[in-house]
Amino acid sequence: MSRPFSAFRANAREHRASILVAALSSAFGVALLSSTGVLAAYIAQDDVAAHGSVTVALNVVAVIFFIIAVYVGAIVTTNTFATIIAGRTRTIALLRLIGSSAQAQRRSVAGEGLTVGLIGSLLGGAIAATLALAAVRVFVALRVLPDLLYPVITPALLAPLVVVVLTTWLASWVGGRRVLTVTPVQALGAAEERPPAALRRSRGRTVVASALILVGAALLAFGLLLGLDVFATPVLQQYHSYGVLVALPGGVLSFTGIILAAPLFMPSILRGVGLLFGHGTATRLAAANAVRNPERSSRTTIGLVIGVTLITMFVVAAQSYLQMIQEAQSNEPELYAGVTPVVTVTMIVFSVMIGFSAVIAAVGVINNLSLSVLQRRRELGLLRALGFTAQQVKRMILAESAQLTVSAVLTGLVLGTVYGWIGAQSLLGSIPGGGLLVPALPWPFLALVAVAAAVLAVVASIAPTRRATALSPVAALAVE
Structure with missing residues (x-):
């Protein structure tokens, strides 16, 4: 344990955001289990527990939220470590040059x-458990x-x-897999992302x-149909309440x-969006950067x-x-009498989960954007040496943030709407009414959400851009 901890201590500043993401994911899970236990006890003392479909749905929601929390935390952490490793290329290459193996370096990163x-x-976990206990006492x-x-x-x-x-x-x-591709000769140059041609030749990535995506989409469709109870087969009809459990891995696989x-x-989407922001030197260079560094732009x-x-x-x-609950209540009012309190508490749980999700996402976005800009100090120094002013560099970064925001918001809104709708329909599509x-x-x-994403992207790039452009071109070019 001492060796992993020493490696962590040497790079502690890079991991502050990752620790926060892990803490939030852990708190998410602890808070979810605690609130689900409280909700179950609350329902058990009332006749509402007789409504089997709603009770099953609430229990399933707990599992789903926890899986989603862990998955999102893992994705954000993977993305963060990939960004960190991209910035350590020269350091890793130097260690390789003096005899360290790629596997040893990857084990160090995993540590x-x-x-x-x-x-x-x-x-x-400790903070969430304490707050959950205090919240119940207050309520x-x-x-x-x-x-x-x-x-x-x-x-x-x-x-x-x-x-x-x-x-x-x-x-x-997983995020440290790029360590395996770093060669000792790279110690003589700057940290470089793989060129577009290398990515296009990566057939393994495309196939996987x-x-x-195909398997995930099939599971999503099957989970939706199962939740709607459209199958005439008796064997499938008895599992209609678990359609969401089929759709969940479909969502995870397809999004992965x-x-x-x-x-x-x-990168092509980013470039197309970037061209909409005008034809100035800074904006055209920002649009070109998306294609020139596809891994960096897509990772960000x-x-x-x-x-x-x-x-x-x-x-x-x-x-x-x-x-769906309101529609069912209007169609079958006698069956859903007394459900309103459960729905209210459930919506509160949803709101808390949305808040946790927003914080986890914000931490990941701010960290990746900040690291990405700071790791480009040599590139920005070269632009300054070629005649770019500090203001032009800032406009370029701002244009990149704008094209990133528009592309990400449009993509995220479409994907989130599809996943959210399928999740709700596969969970409650077959309830009476x-x-x-x-x-x-x-x-x-x-x-x-769109406005907040835009503000977040711009704000996250301001401080690192200011630090990067504050260096003289000569000093920036000397940065490792």
């Missing part, structure tokens, strides 16, 4: 991830909840901590990404495939795509869930 996971999960004192024995602190709360540690370690291992394929299609953009997709998915799922409904889109909230 850093294990330490990040341990620190983050323990911190987040009971205010008579929002009846005075019952609520299972807030249970051994089950250790599960999120263990899962977050393991997934953070795995994410650092296509397979994940989209992330894996991002360097193949996202996909962080914002993850955030917008996640928040949109939860918002659309919550609104669709509410709409329910059925197939169009997606419930809360446009004011989605507009707020």
Whole structure:
């Protein structure tokens, strides 16, 4: 443990955001299990528990939210470690030059991830458990909840901590795979991303990404149809309540495939959007950068795509869930008498999860954008040496942030709407009085998400851009 910790300590500043993501993921899981236990106890003391479909749905939601929290945390961590490794290319190459192996360097990176996971999960879990216990006491004192024995602190709360540690370690291992491609000769040059031609020749990436997207889409479709109870086969009809459990891995697989394929299609989207911002030198160079460095541009953009997709998915799922329950109540009022309190509490849980998702996404976006700009100090120094002014460099970064925001928001809104709607329909599509409904889109909230994403992207690039342009061109070119 001492060797991983020493590697972590040497690079502690780079891991602050990763620790925060691990802490948030752990807190997400602990808070979810605690709130689900409280909600179950609350429902059990009322006749509402007799409504089997709603009760099953609430139990399934707990599992789904936890899986989503862990998955998103792992994706954000993988993206962050990939960005960190891209900036360490020369350092890793120097270590290779003096005899260190690529596998040893990758194990060192994975050790850093294990330490990040341990620190983050323990911190987040302890804070969430304390806050959950305090919140229940406050709600009971205010008579929002009846005075019952609520299972807030249970051994089950250790599960999120263990899962977050393991997934953070795995994410650092996956994110550090670029270490294997670093050669000792790269110690003589700057950190470079792979050129577009190398990515296009990567048939393995294309095949794997296509397979994940196709299999994921098939599972999403099957989960949706199963949740709507459209199959005449008796064997399938008895599992209609679990359509969401089929759709969930479909969403995970398809979105993983989209992330894996991002360097193949996202740069072209970025360039097309960038050309809409005018034909000035800075804006044209910003548009060209997306294609010139496809891995860097897609890695930076996909962080914002993850955030917008996640928040949109939860918002659309919550609104669709509410709409479907209300529709079922209007069609079968006697069957759903007394469900309103459960729906209210469930919507509160949805709101808390949306808040957690927004924070996790924001941390990932800010960290990746900041690291990306700071790692380009040599590039920015070269532009300054060629005659670019500091203001032109700032305009270029701003243009890149703008094209990133537009591309990510559009992509995330589409993906989030699809995933959220399928999730709600596969969960409640077959309840009595329910059925197939169009997606419930809360446009004011989605507009707020778009504006927040734009502000976040711009603000995240301001400070590192100022630091990068404050260096003289000669000093910037000398940065390792």
